[in-house]
Amino acid sequence: MATEVYLVRHGETMFNQLNKVQGWCDSPLTVKGIDDLKRTARALSQVHFDNMYSSDLKRAIDTVHLMKDANVVSKIGKIRKLPEFREVFFGSFEGDDIDQTWIQIAEEAGLGPERDVQKIINQVGIYRFREATKRADPRHLAENTEELDERMTRGIENLQDLTKNEDRVLLVSHGDFIKTLAIKYWDKSDGKHDIEFPNNGSVTRGILHKDGQFEIVDYNKDAENL
Template identity: 85%
Template sequence: MATEVYLVRHGETMFNQLNKVQGWCDSPLTVKGIDDLKRTARALSQVHFDNMYSSDLKRAIDTVHLMKNANTVSEIGKIKKLPEFREVFFGSFEGDDIDQTWAQIGQTAGVGHETNVQKIINQVGIGNFREATKKADPRHLAENSAELNERMVRAISNLHQLTKNEKRVLVVSHGDFIKTLAIKYWDQNDGIHDIQFPNNGSVTRGIIHDDGTFEIVDYNKDAEDL
């Protein structure tokens, strides 16, 4: 049985608002974040889900409960938390100022004092950006491309095992993780070039096929587009 997967990005958080690096570190949803999520939840309220899952970070857990509570056509039990669907890990940069962090990574990547992450990625490529992040991290704990790819593959494999008898599920995850999944699994992308960062509360749809292969079929749709 193929399983349709609705990947929802969590709502805006305090760290998003304060322009801080937020990977495995956590911060609460803002009022704006909750309001945006309510629109997404209303748009999905009549979509039947066999189950709902979430990253194990609190901002994702709070988001999935908003989706669950608004849905009137699904009977969802206890939410299972999936650590593999956490955000990308930024190591020692967690909680730091975003502009200062990108400037450090940009210098390591050889593009000078650049604070615009998209410009850095455009110049060096997403793979080299990940390598530069790990190299610039004083403790070298940040995930590089190989580590992140291994975790993505494990995430899809685990989800496939969990959803073998489920036709449609919702999974709350994170912006950079969803984007990286789409770079790898979206047929409109070549698997190399960067793509637009998904919006808070946006929905990306994928399909896990019977044999465990995964593909993204719809990316970064806001509530009004659902």
């Protein structure tokens, strides 16, 4: 039996608003973030889910409860938290100014002092960007490509086991993590190059097949387009 997975990105947070690096560190949802999520929750209120899951970070947990409270056709019990679906870890850069962080990473990648992350990734590629992030991190704690891929694979395998008797589930995760999943599992991605960053409160839909394969079938859909 295949399981349909609705991947929702959490709402805007204070660190998003303040332009700070936010991976495993956390900050509360903003008023705008909550308002945007309410639109997503309304759009999904008539979609039946057998279960709802979340990353174990608070911004994701707060988001999944907004989805749960608005849904009128699902009977959801306790939310299970899945640490494998946390955001990408940025090591020592967590909480730092995001522009200054990108400049350090760009210089480590052999570029000039560039603060536009999309331009950096376009020039060096997403995988070299991850490696440069780990090297630029003074403590070298940031996740590189291999570490992140291992965590994604472990997360999909765990989700496969948890949802084997479920037809449709909702899972709240994070922008860079969802984007990286799509780079690997979306047929509109070539598996190597960057794609657009998902919006706060957007929905990405995937299918977990009974043979263990995972595929993304819709990416970064806003509430108005669900």
